[in-house]
Amino acid sequence: MINETVLLESKSLRESVVERTEVLERVKVLSLLPDGVHVTTAMVAEYFGVRVKAIRSLVIDHRAELEASGYRVLAGTELSAFKALSGIESRTASLALYSRRAVLNVAMLLRDSETARQVRMYLLDMEYMVRSQPVDNSVHRLSQSIDELVDNRIDERIVHILGKTVVPMFNALIETSGEHRKELVALRADVQGVERRLRQHKARLRRMMSAV
The missing domain is CATH 1.10.287 (Helix Hairpins)
Structure with missing residues (x-):
């Protein structure tokens, strides 16, 4: 069995399993914004049991990869429209949003989180089961x-x-x-x-x- 830490080092392996967002719910309930699609930085930090600073630092180091998975920052009229549609009441000038794929991507990059470690273990268990099944x-x-x-x-x-x-x-x-x-x-x-x-x-x- 592959050790879960390989996901921390292998971008290609992370890309190969980034669609398996169902594993998030197997480990812990992921609360979503009223739009039912996105979460904020604070919500991501709460899910993984870490400080907001840790998530922001991760974004700085891996922004391009996370953006490819659905991470984005809203501002101006785009933010105003999103607030109106989703019912968010906030005076912030910008808002970082994460899709479920982006949250899963965070789980594969975040070192100091037991929740993230469990997500990685689930991912590799599923991948092992799929690859070990004989093809009929x-x-x-x-x-x-x-x-x-x-x-x-x-x-x-x-x-x-x-x-x-x-x-x-x-x-x-x-x-x-x-x-x-x-x-x-x-x-x-x-x-x-x-x-x-x-x-x-x-x-x-x-x-x-x-x-x-």
Whole structure:
């Protein structure tokens, strides 16, 4: 089993698991702002049981990485709009916001926090379980065959509708139309082109399936 401290040193490993935000709730409840999406610096500090200063220092050292994960600072009209939408009552001139991905990113960088350490352990446990499970290729092949069959049936149905319904309808309209005859002929040609390409696609699928 990989030691949880490797996440502190490996940016590529952090990037590979940064979407697994569900682990945050497994360790501890993460309180969110009224918008249900973001948290402030103070809320991040409370979650990890550290001082606000520790979080701010972390942002200074890893700002680019955290911004890639959803960290941002609002000010001016953008902040005013956010306050109005989220119901936040504050007179601060700027507001740092963290998405759940950014909070998880903090957990992978924060050294002096037991909560952060537990989050890292959960992350690596999940990654180990996923990688250690054998891949059932038969299921994949079955799924692929079903997808091809469905696509083939859909193509057949579309070709049938185009050939038996849409094209004859255009023929009838062209026969009785005067002013818009040219436009109708062009549309019929487009439909026939689609029908022709679908038939070619259907033939390719048959050749591929017979070669398997």
